[in-house]
Each structure stands twice: as structure tokens, then as C-alpha cells.
Amino acid sequence: MSGGLVTDVTMFVLAVLVGFEVISKVPATLHTPLMSGANSIHGIILLGVVIVAGSARTPLEYALVAVAAAFATANVVGGYLVTDRMLEMFRTRDGRRGQAARGGSTPQTAGGKVPAPRGATGSEVAR
Numbered sequence: 001m002s003g004g005l006v007t008d009v010t011m012f013v014l015a016v017l018v019g020f021e022v023i024s025k026v027p028a029t030l031h032t033p034l035m036s037g038a039n040s041i042h043g044i045i046l047l048g049v050v051i052v053a054g055s056a057r058t059p060l061e062y063a064l065v066a067v068a069a070a071f072a073t074a075n076v077v078g079g080y081l082v083t084d085r086m087l088e089m090f091r092t093r094d095g096r097r098g099q100a101a102r103g104g105s106t107p108q109t110a111g112g113k114v115p116a117p118r119g120a121t122g123s124e125v126a127r
Helices: 002-024 027-041 042-055 059-088 121-127
Strands: none
Touching: 027 059, 027 121
16 A cells, blocks of 8 residues: 555545544534535535546546546536525415515514414314
């Protein structure tokens, strides 16, 4: 083994261990936004793939470029899909943002009473 390869493998292993340790300390409520942002950052890796593709000479280099491009693209698209799914949780059924986002009243500002769901009958509200 060459000294450069040992150094590269050591750096990779240390990066994996540090990354695992950092991610494991993130609270569950922040994990999804963190991963969504991290996945969308893979756009930078796509830029790197384009740069490396310009200097590829052997079939192995072309294959590695293709694999890197496929994984980075999947991660970018996945990051944006996760972000869209998270933002969907903050929309109402009619496609608009919630009342608080529009400046409307919330249960806290409306005297502390939670309004009944639309179409609810008296017996459903009493439950």
C-alpha cells in the first residue's frame, strides 16, 4: 500500500466517525431539516463531477464519474423531495398556508378556544 492511500483511507474513516457522532447528537425534531439541507448540498458534488469529467481519460475514470453523478443527482432530488414533503405538512387541505402564517387568529390569540373542524356536528365537537 502506498502512503497516500493509507492517508486517504484514514481521512475517510475519521470523516465517517465524526459525521456519525455529530448526526447522532442532533435532536429528532431537527434531523429531517438537517438531512434535507445536507442532501441538497450535493449540488456542489455535481459541480465537482462536471469538473472531474473534463479530466477523465480512462474507462475506469469515466465509470467513476458516471456513478458519482448518479448518486449525487439522486441525493439532490431526494433532498428537494424531502423538503417539499416537510413543507406540505404546514399547508392546509385547500393548499394555502395556515392561519397563523396569513396573519389570522390562532387558538392563543382567539381567546384560547380552539375552533371546531369544518363540517363537524355538535356531538363531534363535544368529544
